[in-house]
Amino acid sequence: MVWKTISKKLDENEYRLTPQREVILQVMIDNRGKHLSADEVYIEARGKSSNIGIATVYRTLEKLASIDVLYKTIFEGGKYRYELSLGESHQHHHIICLQCGHISEVEEDLLHNLEIHLEKQGYKILDHELKFYGYCPQCNPKN
Amino acid sequence: MVWKTISKKLDENEYRLTPQREVILQVMIDNRGKHLSADEVYIEARGKSSNIGIATVYRTLEKLASIDVLYKTIFEGGKYRYELSLGESHQHHHIICLQCGHISEVEEDLLHNLEIHLEKQGYKILDHELKFYGYCPQCNPKN
């Protein structure tokens, strides 16, 4: 199902499904819900296949992000991170734990009101991105 | 008033107020509400004083951010930007125009509900950061 959606998207954009891309995609699927850096993808990919270059990883992640198979964000620390984004009109609300660094996600979308407010002011809002910084339940000193 | 607050903070942290730091701070004050990159600060600072190195700019911005005189964020594109943050418990809600790149700010704070929701789940939220991507009124094709 996931693969079907992805290869359809690749087809539509005339991108080929090479062995390297397959490995990279498999890494992203295995890590659904996580946010991997290019480097992390590279390391996991080499574990699976060994003949793959870092440049290919960057190029592939970039391509996949451009057709919305992946979602690309930059986090404090200056590195880009990618996650699988099967076009479920994903709302990117992250909670970053300042203790353990774990990144989890919030599902709700309470921002709609704010967007409407802004559009009334003449803005055209296309996307948003929300990050919370704090402690996850495991690291919360109060728990 | 602004200067008083700042030099007090510097004192408390045993940071010296050198001519270079004064120039950099002046640049930040002159650009209140804007979000400058290290490079932009460097260029403006050289306009004012001419003998100042980029390394000093980076080191100064970093120090000032560490004592909350500045607020540091990273934007899509991978560059850090700084703005004056006089501890007004500033809510960092940015609107980034995809056309002209202009960054404006939203004042409202509609996120409180979401934070409460998360805290009920065991999280401890310390800060948040919200970015909207779209077109500003000037660039909105509809206007």
Next chain:
DNA sequence: CTATCTGCAAATTCTTTGCAGGACT
């Protein structure tokens, strides 16, 4: 005086690009 700060240039880190060969369809 002495710890902190500075400029310079070299080093790092992350990401992109040019190129010649290789592989999908």
Next chain:
DNA sequence: AGTCCTGCAAAGAATTTGCAGATAG
């Protein structure tokens, strides 16, 4: 066949760091 893709290594861009001399307090 012909376009797209890959690995390598070199280039770029942003930021950091080592060092010897300068300076604030």
